Amino acid sequence: MxxxxxxxxxxxxxxxxxxxxxxxxxxxxxxxxxxxxxxxxxxxxxxxxxxxxxxxxxxxxxxxxxxxxxxxxxxxxxxxxxxxxxxxxxxxxxLIEGPSLAEFIRENGPLTPHRAAEVGLAVLDVLRAAHGQGILHRDVKPSNVLIAASGRVVLTDFGIAQVEGDPSVTSTGMLVGAPSYISPERARGYKPGPPADMWSLGGLLYAAVEGVPPYDKGSALATLTAVMTEPVDPPKNAGPLTEVIYGLLAKDPAHRLDDARARAMLTAVLDAPEPVPAPEPVPAADETRQISLADAKEAADKATEEKAAEKAAKKERERREREQRERARAALKSARKAAAGAAAAKAASAAEAPDPSAAPAAKPKSKAAPVAAPLTDVMARRTIALAIVAVVVVLAAVGSLIAYAISGDDTGGGRKDQGKGGGKPTPAASASQSPGGAQPGNPPASPPPSPNAGEPGAGQQQTPSTASGGGTGSAGQGQGASPGGSGGGLPAGYALMTDPGFHFSMAMPEGFKQTGIAGTNSGGIYSRDDGFPRIQVDYNNRPGDDARAAWLALAPGTKSSSKNYKLIGITSTSYRNYPTVADWEFEREQNGIRVRVLNRGFKMDATHGYAIMISCAADQWDGPECTQMRTTAFETFQSLG
Incomplete structure (x- = not known):
């Protein structure tokens, strides 16, 4: 550098x-x-x-x-x-030479309960000294614990510490820290005390012996909701640490282990002799043969199941492609009929119109059969114009459907040669969706992964150790055309943002780039200069079944941690026939301006939930830029599978 x-x-x-x-x-x-x-x-x-x-x-x-x-x-x-x-x-x-606890676990596997107790006591020593000085760490987690080459355990990163009596401490409206290690009282927006750090220590011990956080639901929203409402998954490898972990992860701070009791229990674990693992019995020859036969049968059954699943998936893809082709043919047939009718009407009108350059026709000498009145005598010219416009619209829609059918399977436009089960969406497939309506063949949509994880009050990770990662958005082609074109055309001044890291593509204003990471790397924040307007897209691989309930659970914490928060509404809505969709609208002050937010959370299927959050200055909310941005975002959003 x-x-x-x-x-x-x-x-x-x-x-x-x-x-x-x-x-x-x-x-x-x-x-x-x-x-x-x-x-x-x-x-x-x-x-x-x-x-x-x-x-x-x-x-x-x-x-x-x-x-x-x-x-x-x-x-x-x-x-x-x-x-x-x-x-x-x-x-x-x-300078501490050595990996973080998170890195150590990632490279070497979980700790034994005995070693985890050693780490817990060392962290507890630091917390006792900090609490004695009126300092709350507020971000105790494995990535902030360093393991020196000498074995020394060091708690680092007091960047978001709260110091009692420090006049420089002001409320910023931010809920900072890693959601899996944030205590329930902090998640609800209450003022924390030393018990909040003890909760985080319990989460650290859980992760040390299990290798995963105690609560990790795939997004900041789902994780914080679980922290507040769900029991922890029982640890499998904690052994004598089990009761310590449960005592530290008590949701009520009044019932949580304090420093003295936690220290006594950890010391007891440390003083107890480590169990010696029993040697694995060596199977006899006939047992070995039976085990081998059982393994072979299990492998054969698994291969049969995988083959059946692959065959079923292929059949389903073929069915969807066939339906798309049939819809395209039907639309094309309707368009041709409409075009033929309009052409006939135009021809009839032209035939009846007098030619100003021709000589006046002689009057017939004898009485002939009455001539049919021209079409314009029975159909107003305005009606003909509207009919022609309708034909143009139908033809444009047919072009979109054809582009969609050619692009591949209708779950995202993946090409067949991209591997089993289709592939990730192409710009053509993304642009040819019915804007704002149902996406043919798409798995129906869950609670949003994060209401505003990148905004104050939503659990955004603020520390440098987790501020990087996630996806890398890139702007694509297609500016200048109208939405829905077969070439992936977009509104003028918009470009396609594709972010595989967060599993989506979407048209955004030109100049937008990724300017932040939401939550624990669960989503991306996109803007021109890290200001407003901005778009945030969060992804959740384990969404729930009620988007509105998820927003309602998170709203109180966001209200308490936001400046001049005003709720506009939390309402269930419809979007592309997804099974659960909810809009959360509110206003608050941020970076010195009044900001209005629309956060749409939805579930596509059991493993795909998203939240699309649009934020603009409140006085520009109904202006052309913000209105166009909202419309285009919802019309062009596409999951990348």
Whole structure:
């Protein structure tokens, strides 16, 4: 990077980048005055951040440094210095060589209950010291715990810590932290205390022995709802830690384990001898043969089931393609009839119209049979014009249907040569959907993955350690045509945004790009400059069955964590014949302006739920730009399977 080799404050020489996220970069550096290696945390501002937001981020960074400096614990990283350069702070701190607990589990598998108890006690020591200083960490999770090469356990990242009595702490309306480790009282918008950090410790211990978080439902919304309302899945590998985990994950803070009881129980686990695994019995020769035969039969049965499933899927795809072709033929036939009728009417009209250049016709000498009146005598010319317009519309629709049928299977336009079960949608298929109506063949649509995970009050992960990841949106072709064209045409000034990471494509205004990540990497935020208007699309692979109920469950927490929140309505609605769809509309103040939000959550099938959130300045909500953006987003949205 361009700053590598830079000298800060005349003594800290920047080296390699150790990690980076949406708001900061951590460098390895050499303290040339004392001759030691340190870590330097640099605060970075994303594009479009206004001066108020910059001041808030600077205050937050300085608060983090002060909070760490006040904690006296061997499990807390040591802050050496704070350097002010480029009108922003750089924190110089102790360098911890080693992976995070999350990385360690990912590479080596879950911990034993004994080792997890060691980690839990070390984190508990830091929390005790922090709580004694009036500091809440608020983001205890595996990725914020470092395992040094010496075995030392260090709790890091006090970036969103709440410091009691600090006048710089202001309410930003943001629910920050990883949803799986946010306590129920914080999820509901209540003021947290030390028990909230104890809940997070329970989630950390669960993840340490199970390898997965205690609550992970695929999206911020579903996860926070589960945290507030559902019991935790029983741990399978916790052994003697089971009761500690249940005690820490009690939903009522009054019934949750406090520091003293948790410490006593963890110490008991640590002092108990680790069980020695029993050796696996060696099967006799005849048992080995029986096992082999059983394995062979199981493999054969599985292969038969897979083949039957593949055959059924192929048959279903062929049926859908056949229906699409039949619909296209019927539409084409109707269009031809309408066109022929209009042509006949036009020809009759032309035949009856006098030719101004021709000589006047002689009057017949004898009485002849009466001549039929021209078509214009019995049908108003305006009616003919409307009929011709209708023919043009029908032909355009036929073109769309043909493009849809050619593009592949109707669940997303996938080509047959993209593998079993079709493939991901093509722009042609996406553009040829009936705008705003049912999508032929699409699995019907669930509760939204996240109401506004990228907005304040929705569990957006704010720390650099999780600010990256997810999809990478890219703008596609098709500007300048009308929606529904066979070539994937889009309204003028719009381009196709395709984001495989979050499983969708959609037309957005030209210049829109991904400017943020929602939730725990469950969705993307798209705008021109990280401001408004903006579009957010969240994906949920395990949606529920009642979108409106999901919004109602989340609304109180969002209200309590938003500034000047005003609910407009939470209503069930219809959208493409999906089984459950709900719109959540509200207003609040954000970044110094009044913002109006429409969040549409829907379920397509058991593994595909989405939320499309449109946010505009409230005074521009009914203006042409925001109105067109809403209409186009809902008309062109396409799941990428």
């Amino acid at each position: 361009k700053d590598q080799g830079r000298l800060l404050a005349g003594r800290y020489r920047l080296g390699a980048v150790l990690g980076q996220g949406g708001m900061g970069t951590v460098w390895r550096a050499e303290d040339e005055t004392l001759g030691r290696t340190v870590a330097v945390k640099e605060l970075r501002f994303s594009t479009g951040v206004d001066e108020d937001e910059k001041r808030r981020l600077i205050t937050r960074t300085l608060r983090e440094a002060k909070a760490i400096a006040r904690i006296r614990s061997g499990g807390a990283v040591t802050v050496y210095d704070v350097v002010d350069e480029d009108a922003r702070p750089w924190i110089v701190m102790e």
